[in-house]
Amino acid sequence: MSLLAVRDLTKAYGPHRVVDVAAFGLEAGAQVALRGESGSGKTTFLHLLAGILAPDAGRIELAGRDLASLGEAGRDRLRAETIGYIFQTFNLLQGHTVLENVELGMAFGRGVDRAHATALLRRVGLGDKLAHFPRQLSTGQQQRVAVARALANRPKLVLADEPTGNLDARNSREALALIREVCREEGAALLLVSHDEGVLSQFEGVTDFTQLNRVERPAAS
Template identity: 90%
Template structure:
């Protein structure tokens, strides 16, 4: 039984169909990259999987539960407990410290575990930055906070949306290696979307989003 299955999933904005995916599956612990250009609908696809957006039609089953059939509160709870999301822009709260950013992510899931938050931040090389604010960190360090926050609730699935898009080549390579390693250590599946061939080339499993998404067919 795959961790994630998608069937006949569709989403449109007005007359413009963005996502039309007949079938997709992801096994527990797998690490898969989706190749897609900007504007191809891959971010919308991740948002649908995460329950951030509601589909127009179709079925998303995650860890044995149908996401689209849940009410908003139940969907939020499933996302908090089952999914870690790494955004391209990091989405860190500027008025909170590094440690508080990770703890706030925990607050929406199983509850705050300061020892676990500190251990994760040490694992990503930020053990001496717990009291710093995002503005005091380099871009690469902010990405590491985002990785720690995404893993804080011990998710079964990590979604990564162009997670290295704001990093230089060296930091991009290091961040990607870190994301993959921490996911393996925590037993989390990883679904990453990118248009960067340097990123995609580091994955053993790469799928073209255009081949999955019939909305991309003229």
């Protein structure tokens, strides 16, 4: 069953076209990685899929709805109800506890469910850190909070932008395994972008974004 279908998607900043994707799709429950170097447009592509950015043209059909045709409020609502996002820099709120960070993610979706938030944090190994603040956690533990927050609203799709980029090799392997396992348990599809071949090698399905994206990049000097 198709969860995500992209057609003729474009985004430019001034005269510079950043994204130009003719077609891309993702099945429900699938786990796919996009290979892309810095500056290839992959983060912009994810932001378009998440409804954080509006495209200049094209269609993004997510769970049967055309995201690209919605206004800002409609995109925000669909994103909150359907998409979980794991940022490279985690984007945790430093003035809030671990539990509050996950609950705040819920507030924009179906509503706060403290029992579910607590269960997710226990699932990612942070059951004893609920009242801690992000600054009191290791980098790997902060990543686990970000994973729990992304899954808090039971999304159909999780987007992960270089989610292991700030982790060492051991924590990177553990975080990736956790992300994939929790997505499977929750029934969420996963689209992950990375330039790390160690991360990409863990996926059966890997798409090279520089081939998917029709934007011509300047030749190396």
